[in-house]
Amino acid sequence: MAKLPSVGKKSAQRLAFHFLSQTQDVVDQLAETMVRTRRNIRYCDTCFNISLSERCHICSDAGRDEHVLCVVSEPRDVFSVERTHHYHGHYHVLGGLISPLDGIHPEVLRIQELVERLRSGTFTEIILAINPTVEGDATLLYLNSVLASFQIKTTKLAYGLPMGGDIEYADELTLQQAFHGRTGI
Amino acid sequence: MVHKIWIKQHRNLENIMVSVNQSRNVYVYGLNNQGKTNFLEAVYMCAFGRSPQESEINHCIPLDKPHSVMGVAYDIDGDSHQAYVKFSETGQKEISLDGQVITSFRSLQKQIPMDYVSADVIRLFQGYPDTRRRDLDQFVGQLDHEYTAILKRYSQVLKQKSAALKESINPSSVDVWNDQLIPLAEVLVNRRLLALKQLSDKLQLFMDELGLVEFSKLDCLYQAKSLGDALDQFPNYQEKLKQKLKEGRLKEWHSKQCLYGPHRDDFSIRFDGKSLTNFFSRGINRAVSLLVKVAQLQILSNRGKGFPLLLLDDALAEIDDTNRSKLLPFISAHTQIFYTTTDRSDENFLPECMVYQIKKGVLSNG
Numbered sequence: 198m199a200k201l202p203s204v205g206k207k208s209a210q211r212l213a214f215h216f217l218s219q220t221q222d223v224v225d226q227l228a229e230t231m232v233r234t235r236r237n238i239r240y241c242d243t244c245f246n247i248s249l250s251e252r253c254h255i256c257s258d259a260g261r262d263e264h265v266l267c268v269v270s271e272p273r274d275v276f277s278v279e280r281t282h283h284y285h286g287h288y289h290v291l292g293g294l295i296s297p298l299d300g301i302h303p304e305v306l307r308i309q310e311l312v313e314r315l316r317s318g319t320f321t322e323i324i325l326a327i328n329p330t331v332e333g334d335a336t337l338l339y340l341n342s343v344l345a346s347f348q349i350k351t352t353k354l355a356y357g358l359p360m361g362g363d364i365e366y367a368d369e370l371t372l373q374q375a376f377h378g379r380t381g382i
Numbered sequence: 383m384v385h386k387i388w389i390k391q392h393r394n395l396e397n398i399m400v401s402v403n404q405s406r407n408v409y410v411y412g413l414n415n416q417g418k419t420n421f422l423e424a425v426y427m428c429a430f431g432r433s434p435q436e437s438e439i440n441h442c443i444p445l446d447k448p449h450s451v452m453g454v455a456y457d458i459d460g461d462s463h464q465a466y467v468k469f470s471e472t473g474q475k476e477i478s479l480d481g482q483v484i485t486s487f488r489s490l491q492k493q494i495p496m497d498y499v500s501a502d503v504i505r506l507f508q509g510y511p512d513t514r515r516r517d518l519d520q521f522v523g524q525l526d527h528e529y530t531a532i533l534k535r536y537s538q539v540l541k542q543k544s545a546a547l548k549e550s551i552n553p554s555s556v557d558v559w560n561d562q563l564i565p566l567a568e569v570l571v572n573r574r575l576l577a578l579k580q581l582s583d584k585l586q587l588f589m590d591e592l593g594l595v596e597f598s599k600l601d602c603l604y605q606a607k608s609l610g611d612a613l614d615q616f617p618n619y620q621e622k623l624k625q626k627l628k629e630g631r632l633k634e635w636h637s638k639q640c641l642y643g644p645h646r647d648d649f650s651i652r653f654d655g656k657s658l659t660n661f662f663s664r665g666i667n668r669a670v671s672l673l674v675k676v677a678q679l680q681i682l683s684n685r686g687k688g689f690p691l692l693l694l695d696d697a698l699a700e701i702d703d704t705n706r707s708k709l710l711p712f713i714s715a716h717t718q719i720f721y722t723t724t725d726r727s728d729e730n731f732l733p734e735c736m737v738y739q740i741k742k743g744v745l746s747n748g
Contacts, residue, residue: 295558296542297542297543297545297546297548297549297550297555298541298542298545300549302546302549302550302555303555331535331538331539331542331562332542334558334562335539335542335558335559335562336558338557338558338561338562339558342557368531369527369528369531369532370528370531370532370535373528
């Protein structure tokens with residue numbers, strides 16, 4: 198249990214004792230759901246988001262804007278963007294970020310698949326929604342060099358202050374980026 | 383200025399209290415292995431929350447005790463303040479300032495600016511460049527918190543580039559890391575240069591006043607070794623580094639190392655062009671290293687209201703009596719000093735001091 202992300206030794210112990218205090222049926226149902234979910238979930242053949250079929254619910258949706266493609270690192274980023282209800286285009290999930298320390302090189306990511314989608318697709322804008330980490334920036338720089346030949350408008354998400362945040366508590370790099378990305382009012 | 387220290391259960395110090403009373407400085411003498419360094423370490427931990435030498439706080443807590451407690455009383459502009467710090471064997475730290483629980487040592491560091499200097503200070507100019515880089519980075523980081531964040535990011539990029547050099551099959555795979563390194567490197571170098579300028583000005587004043595060596599001009603020279611050293615090339619630093627990384631791409635690829643950038647830079651002190659490291663004695667090297675620490679401490683303390691405190695752990699070894707008799711009163715005029723040594727021979731050089739003897743972790747007057 199302690200091998201799960203964000204679960205330390207104490208939390209793992211608390212969870213284990215919680216399961217022991219539950220009835221057998223409740224625990225069986227949970228375990229069965231987990232096994233079934235893992236077995237049935239696969240990656241979408243088009244965008245590599247998690248899906249129950251060959252094409253995920255977003256790629257199958259005829260109402261989505263076919264001209265805009267949002268490139269993200271992981272399937273969980275698709276869920277985060279979807280929660281905003283602000284974006285109606287398609288997605289492409291890279292499956293990670295360039296990180297030689299973790300053995301992740303550009304060839305490991307789904308960049309070739311992205312290039313093929315762009316060649317055959319109708320996209321007029323690509324939005325790179327990549328985390329502003331060292332690895333994220335390296336991936337952005339690499340994608341920028343790969344996408345340069347496509348003559349497609351390419352943007353990245355703005356960096357800066359979180360809503361409801363306080364300038365006093367913002368770290369220096371974030372504040373610096375917020376100044377660089379300032380907009381007119 | 384600090385006027386009282388309490389230490390409970392720190393290494394071999396069971397329960398001690400040091401009162402500065404009407405004096406300014408504290409002089410502690412004793413034989414080896416009696417607790418002199420432990421005393422200074424505990425004082426340092428009051429403001430920094432970590433030991434200047436030991437990375438594991440656990441090692442500072444006696445085996446049969448659950449925690450260590452330190453307290454310090456000090457005044458700023460006539461107002462008295464008290465801070466307590468408790469270190470538990472589980473690694474937890476509890477800090478209280480004037481009865482209020484606080485979560486960070488940052489405010490304490492501003493109110494009681496201090497530094498710990500041991501006999502190892504000689505390594506600053508007699509040791510390897512990484513010692514000087516680490517010292518300079520720590521100083522610039524305390525002057526400018528943004529520097530620490532940029533340095534951390536630079537180090538992360540450097541680690542990734544290093545791994546890319548070792549594992550990738552294509553030399554161009556490091557380009558995405560170089561593109562990130564270049565702007566960060568420029569910021570680091572510019573801030574190091576600004577800090578060195580301040581340090582150089584202060585040190586020139588100190589050396590002029592003390593007269594330890596005959597000279598007319600002192601320089602703290604920044605050496606961007608991988609770029610060919612020349613300071614006049616720094617206005618185009620980004621271009622210069624970019625060019626060097628491009629030219630040296632294959633060299634880096636074959637050596638599997640990051641060969642160019644501020645992580646390879648160094649600095650030196652020169653008196654009328656003569657290098658301190660190569661042309662002056664160990665005693666002078668030690669004295670200048672010590673004055674660098676005093677200058678750093680004074681620059682840092684000028685930003686806040688707190689009076690600086692220097693913890694000197696037998697740091698004047700190898701310095702002759704004439705120079706000691708100049709150095710100690712001079713440093714004392716700029717900072718408060720807690721001084722430890724093996725005997726009472728330096729007592730007369732240190733003005734306005736309370737003298738304590740330490741035996742088996744117990745302090746006694748005189």
